[in-house]
Amino acid sequence: MIAQLRTRCRRLLSDGDVQVVIGYEYCEATGAAHPTFLTDPAQADRLTWNGACHHNLVTYLKRPEIQALGRAAVIVKACDERSLVVLQRESQIDRQRVYVIGVTCAADHTRDKETCRACTTPSPRFADEVIGSPPASSAEAKGADGQDRYAQLDRFMERSTEERLTYWQSELQRCTKCYACRQACPLCYCQRCIVDKNQPICIDPATTTKGNFAWHITRAFHLAGRCVGCDACTNACPAGIDLRLLNQSLSRAAEVNFHFRAGEDLDSAPPIGTYSLQDQESFIR
């Protein structure tokens, strides 16, 4: 499968179909897979693909330096592809300007990641081409159909309200507002982030607990109905704050209330910016 991937990318570059390939490369030093950006067909042999390729490469499509290189080919897993779908829906991607190579996940890939264990879609659906074949019957191989996707959140929610607040107080105190979470997120693409707006200051920019709460509430809510659960923010956080809990609570709320899962398809309307007369309002007096 790797050989096929390399051949294909070499061809794309040499034919001039794309000017840059965004893929994964094995790093001797760390023993892990890192994002790589190939502009020369001769570099294609550096490409790799295995269960350790965690990064969501879609993120790099928003970078001006990548855009400046020309048309890009990007390698996506089925889960990353969801962010591509959201970007397309939000008019952030001209699909003609991107060549999407889907790669399938083998059943034994990344069993240690909770998101992977709960995954039910091992094969990209919107890619221009897909390399590799999906495991025979994915849903069966995975046991249940994603019902444990929120297991970690469920465990967290067993704590009391006060315990949860205390938890976040101590967690968010560590935040230095380096904004790695924002940088890593494929869907944080605003020309000017709200936190950088100073007339008025909606979000206290200080790295106080108050300022950090304001930031993280805003970050999470701005992903409501959009977050695809790639965990890039959590993985990028140098302070090790588990941001995924916040994202997941909103994803689940969108699923439960509006039967909506971000990135599932191009047609369903996202929960924010739309409404239904049937929306529940038991909490409103």
Next chain:
Amino acid sequence: MSGDAFEPKIVAYVCNWCTYLGADLAGTNRLEYPANVRIVRLPCTGRMDFNLIIKAFEIGADAVLVSGCHPGDCHYTAGNYHARRRWILFQELLTTLGIDLHRIHFTWISAAEGRKWQEVIQEITESTRELGPYMGYRHICEVQK
């Protein structure tokens, strides 16, 4: 009233066309209620961003009320429906963060419901008095690194 007793600070974000007029009606009918509430008049609950709820806690509010038109009555047809959606999601996030939802109240109060406005303010003030100052968020605002 004793000077030492805790009096909560309540911020109310209300829409211009229903709840604000409901509050006006309470006044016209001289329906008395506690003086703890500060109304911020917005054109519509659709204008009401979630950041404003957080902002209210940041400036020391002990409770927040958000109130607009009943479903079907929105002056702008659908602003309240959009708002309702966002609240459903936002509450979920706040729950996960451990923010006490007893501090946040959502109501639909029409221009004819002066009585309801009075009752709502009485109840919110009373329940917030019982809960005491919102130390949870005050803590967040005070603790420095």
Next chain:
Amino acid sequence: MARIGVFTCWCGENIARTVDVQHVAEALAAEPGVVCSLAFKYMCSEPGQSLLSRKIAEERLDGLVVASCSPHMHLRTFRKAAETAGLNPYLVEMANIREQCSWVHHDRKLATDKAIELVRMSVAKVRHNQPLNPIRVPIVRRALVIGGGVAGIQAALDIADAGYRVVLVEREPSIGGKMAGLSETFPTLDCSQCILTPRMVDVAQHPHITLHTYSEVESVEGYLGSFRVTVRKKARYVDIDRCTGCGECWTSCPSGKNASEFDFGLGRRKAIYVPFPQAVPARPVIDAKACLKLTRNRCGVCLKKCQAGAINFEDQDQMIEEEVGAIVVATGYELYDIKARDAGSSVSGYGEYGYGRYADVIDSLQFERLASASGPTGGKIERPSDGREPKTVVFVSCVGSRDRAKGIPYCSKICCMVNAKHTMLYRHKVHDGEAHVFYMDVRAGGKNYDEFVRRAIEQDGARYHRGRVSEILEQDGKLLVRGIDTLAAVPLTIAADMVVLANAMVPARGVQQLAQKLNVGYDEHGFLSESHPKLRPVETNAAGVFVCGACQGPKDIPESVAQASAAAGKVLVMFARDHLTREPEIACIDQRSCSGCFTCLQACPYQAISRQEITDRAGQVLRYAAQVNPGLCMGCGTCVAVCRSKSADLAGFSEQQVYGMVESLA
């Protein structure tokens, strides 16, 4: 530094009794930026307003807060006063210390403290107020009316009579709509055509009305004040300007077995035909599917017969562009089709009633044609199967309507009256006939309506059975109508000669597609949505587009006509000036920071947001950003709330103003 003036009103004793207004004025004087703070007995009085004007000039004020009553009471008053004194009216704010303070609190200290905070909030807000100017939208004083039924005719005539040009577009070959096919109308039993046809002629002869029949709206661009509408004029194969309507063509046409649309299949017409004798325009049309020349290149008799040279077999659809400032939609209704069901349809049929299988089960519009003097039987009640006079007729109410199991929960409103009328018409023509009605409730709300139903029962002997019909069977040449009389609690079987079903009213086919072109909303049944069910019943959320008649919901003729005149009235209000002035407290989008996710575009209830290309100097498209059309925005601020980068903002309730208010409470 701001120069804000604060004026605290006593409102006589209304405020001053509970709030220490002098103390409020003093407290506010200490606020940064406040250069003058006074208390006055009646701010809204003439002396109060002159005080305001004087201080604006003396103190060179650039912001004003009047602490008094509700802004719904006097904001306009004070803004006007400021404007007279040379200050932009949108630099005035109010603090409501009466309705929301002095009138609802008794404790003087608490009320005074609260009043101070309320005024402070308004001062914090007014600091960020910007001078605004009313928005002017130019108006093309020409209207489009879509649909030439009784509602469309009324709306078109009203607008045209006021002196403005009207373009009337009708899908069928003639105007007149459903009403032209009715026999008599309730509750007066006056002949439908007698009252409608003069109005149809008025339309045809009106110097201000351009009539496009056999035409449909193809596309609509633009917005309030200047819509560009493309109308498709369907190929008619007859040049109606040359045609004299002599009738040579249709009398000689050999293809005569085509079901007449106007008679709902009960009568026959030629391939070249005028739908009904009083049609407007009284010019024929060729049915391309039935014409031998057009289908098989034979015949062509009409071409030879026509002295005027009006027949043109080469005719093509034509596109016509019309520029209009307002649009009235009056597309009307049709009857719920109970036999044909699409697989995906949300409503199911009535297989148990045998409509389409039993020739003598007909619907109410078909009965109208049977009873009409100009109908296929010349007004004699003859049943379709064998032409015999039916001696027992059963009329069934609520076929589709109010039947959630069949997918239509609403009441069609007219059927109770229609049934009563039908029993009368029938009994007037068949004196020994029995007329039975099955009904759920008799809903005869309206002037002289209930009296009319009583007359049907008491004078004309209609027999009413409260209950529904479960099935209609055919046995020995009779229709067995099985139902229940719930008042007598007995099952009933009536052996009838004919059954008339009062099918539900549904919006005319294609109205959803039209609504999408116009950006008008519609409900799950396809009825167009009015802007406000009580206060804006003929407006829609697409500014400049109005609705009337049954396209908005089931209604009868008087209501449709009234609503049509209402819609015309709204158009005339628009046309009273050559431009429209709108409140400037609307949204705007900072395109520098807009990243073009267009969540706002989706959320906007008024379709006021559009995509705009952001180009470089060479005209190369760099990206897209949202843009607000000031002619359409109503200022709800939904876009602001959904905008993540806060590139959207709302004048009058800007982020700066609202945050300023909240922060003043810290």
Next chain:
Amino acid sequence: MKIGYYPGCALHGSSNDYEQSVRACLQQLGIQLDELDEWICCGATAAHMLNARLATALPARNLALARQQGHEQLLAPCPMCSMQLLKANAELHDRRVRCEMSEIVELPLDASVQVLNLIEVLQQVSCEEIRHKIAVPLEGWQPACYYGCLLTRPPSIVRFDDPEHPQSMETLLRICGAEPVSWNSATRCCGAGMTVANEETVLELSHQILADAHAHGANCIVVACPMCHVNLDMKQGAIQRRDESLPAMPVYYLTDLVGRAIGLDDRQLGIDRHFVTVG
């Protein structure tokens, strides 16, 4: 064409003539029936009165077995069975129900198995193919097609034909050369399970059906339900004792007539085991 087959209790018991007919006819049409291994009761009339979960779990287990055994489509010739299976299938669209049921039946579940009644299976064979196979056109046959209460109901679950005026059997039989009559009782109740509890009712209702068929010129009745057959065929003697003017009316399964048309004989189809025989 191979298709999963769920006989249900009736076709393995009192109505094994139905099974014989279905098997013979479908085989002749090139449809192979693959009987579900270890199928269990569908819950039928009893389960939903006692326990809602049981009423879903029983058919759900059968659906899970079908899925496990690789069937995309499952034929249940008894309308009670097909309705129960379809009802369960509809409920399985809810993720929570699916998870719960999956645990109860101890098998993975989804709503992917397509449940078919007998008519739907015959509809899958193209008209051309049936026409091609016809050996003995059903000339002179004027059947009254009787759907009974369950084949088209409840419409939101079974989603089959017009619930009040079904025509699918008529269409099939017309292809075979018969001239089905238009009559009034196609979707009336035959009394169904009351045959045990209250025979009088059954005799009354079934009598109306037989009489109506006769009045509209039918020379036989065609059914696609074991229960209907029992009431109209087996009880016909008792009905005739009440109304001696009622002529004998043979009652056939749909596959009996289609089978005859494509050249099968009465013995192969099990028609010889019916109670009412004519000529």
